[in-house]
Amino acid sequence: MASFSKFGNELYTGERSYDIVGKRKIWYAVAAVLILTAIIVPILRGGFVFGIEFRGGSQFQVSDTANLQQSLATRTVQSVVPNANPKVTIIGGHSVRIQTDQLTNAQNVATQAALAKAYDVQVKQVTTSFIGATWGQDITRQAITGLIVFVLLAGAVMALYFRTWKMSLAALIALLHDLVITAGFYGILGFEVTPAAVIGFLTILGYSLYDTVVVFDKIRENTLEDGGDSTRTFAESVNYAVNQTLVRSINTSVVAILPVAGILFIGALLLGAGTLRDISLALFIGILVGTYSTIYIAAPMYAHLRSSDELVKKHDKRVISARQASIVK
């Protein structure tokens, strides 16, 4: 800890400083490459893999069975409904999940009974679900509405709080970056997009901005306090603030990600595919990307946006000429 807080101290006093804002072109390039990858690769792969909630279909789950043969499920389903197109997954070590095309009620009942017999369990241990294709679409439509409303509101709130729309713009650009990259992860790795994943995705909205607001608050403080007679250029002030809050960013992100990691671990290991895993996976990626983007995208972007302000220009010019003067001496 001593070394970590020493690290924090050096960052705070400015003894140690990472030039993040100054190298913004590098970070922009990295972001551009990541975003392009996140968009192009999923398209090349043929789009996202949607969960049954979006496709529509029937789902059976045989729970607590010792027999985990996948082919048995396929054979059983096909013996009842030949063209049901079953997809079998083993979940959490003691359950078998079978997803099929949409079956009729009679087929559902027959399949349920056949599966119970094949896996030698009671019929009530085989749950059946039926999901119409519009259900997932409903959730998605609502999610997109929510996304737009939130972005507008959050943009307005931040602009009011920070007294500059440029901070909101920078924060929202970073948010967009986080969303695209998280979505890209799903597309590239072929994870199923389920309503739970959409929930996790939406939570990134709040988290990513939360993180950005904490850092921006310090930036605002520094640039305000430095005032006109500062020896730092505006970009340097921003960079100093980012460095000062680096330890905080790391700590808050670690603390935020630990519980999510806990859910992800339990969700993936014990339950297999399901609500917990899907929510936490999106969040896990989102928090990592969100922390990165606050430091490497939002802050440099803000300095960049402000660099064309008359006041900032004048200030920077004065600082630089004062510096040159002192070198000449």
Place this chain on the structure above:
Amino acid sequence: MIIALLAGLNAAGAIGDATSGSTTAGNRWAPKLALDLEGGTEIILAPVIAKGAAAPTGDQLNQAVSIIRQRIDAAGVSEAEINTQGGQNVVVSIPGVADQATISRIESSAKLEFRAVLQTDAASNRTDAATPTPSATTPAADGATPGATAGPTPTAAATPTTKPTDASDLAWITPELAAQFASFDCASLDKSGANVADPKKPLVTCDEVDPKNPGAPVAKYILGPVEVAGETISDATAGQVSTSQGAVTGQWAVNIVFNSKGSKEFGNVTSRLFSLTGARHQFAIVLDGRVISAPTTNAVITNGKPQITGNFTQATAKVLADQLKFGALPIGFTVQSNNQISATLGSSQLQSGILAGLIGLILVVVYSLFQYRLLGLVTVASLVVAATITYLFVTLLSWREGYRLSLAGVAGLIVAIGITADSFIVYFERIRDELRDGRGLSSAVEAGWKRAIRTVLASDTVNFLAAGVLFIVAVGNVKGFALTLGITTIIDVLVVALFTHPVLQLLSRTAFFSEGHRFSGLDPKALGAVYRGRATFREPVGVSAGKKASSSKEAVKRQTIAERKAAEQSSLGSKGKDS
């Protein structure tokens, strides 16, 4: 004092919970669980809206919910929960497994129709079920089972007499129908499929059971084919009968307004029925296969504005008017999703959720102890307080608003651990910053707090905004998640302001923390503070002039008398040298 306030808050919550316990029996300290944690069946029904038609209104949906509730209650399913969702869907939650019959009963749309009455048996009641007239013995041996005939009129074999000329013709009553009528048991009306009867065929059905007098005998009817469909009703209101002079009589009636198609059809019915006598003088208003009213025809009504009078009270007239108005809606429902979760799967999901939460909590505790030493204990205590309040609040909400905790909600709570702990980190780091600038602990706590609360409020506002927007627009699972996230965000602000900050104020006065013990997490030396003991200050790096001034003023204030004297002497001494 604030802790006492919090304790009071908790106690208030506990009293609330205790009262809830007495009303709901048991479960007094635990929130109700959603189906994905408890097991059961959840059916989401989406309205089928004709192209170009407007989406159903809230009133219509509420009416649909109450109709569906009646149907489910009639099926003998207990503890079903029926809600609307997202402004258009209806969600039916049933503990256990729903059989096919229940589902199809729920699914069928509310259908209102007018049929002419052919025969009634008002004296009959449920004991009729004992009448041993099995329908199989009826003369259906000719091979024409009426159930299978698809024609608009009964086949000749089933109607040995003449073909019915109109909807009131008694020729509709075949011996078979008569037998069915005789043996018909009103208790099994729901199972008879009356609600999905063919509108072109006669129907055997019953009155609604009077809710005020459930033991009273109900009337049985044989009704002619549908003559006026409920969709043709454009409005129905309850009102008092007025005389031709416009004076109000005080008698309640239901006024119906038909559209042009309905007016014509209804005019035809009344002109025919008016001349008939006995049961055939009546027409029946049938909702979902059940007769809700069978008024007699007192006049030929051709203007499409009939009035139903009778022994109405204001309430019963209103109910009938609502049934006519909303029951007539052409909204049917289709099952959008039907999700079954076995009780074992539910409880294993709950266990995993709790386990995940514990793991997350322990990781956070370990990390904050590692990072902040004993100060980490403040985090732990604050988290415990936040968790307690959250738990009580969710329980309260579950009791008051019928909120059910779902797996997504549990995930929201776990995610909130991190977000709550983040506020403490923001606060602690601010205090450390102030210490680094050379402040004493008490003033660092105060100054750090002023800055931290701004940040915490701003960032929590953003978070709350996200949760709020999600809650308003979202459906189902997303809603549960957004709700827990929103609640915990508010609780986070409360805890950090009313618990964490006062605790730190108290701690900053203890020797352990103010002297900066190396395990306190606030050791100025470890923090590389500019404060180098004994009122000597290194020039702070990167601190504004104003702040410098305020911190040195603070330092002067904190000098002991001896130190001040020494400082004065040394400055005097230097003056003396100069002179």
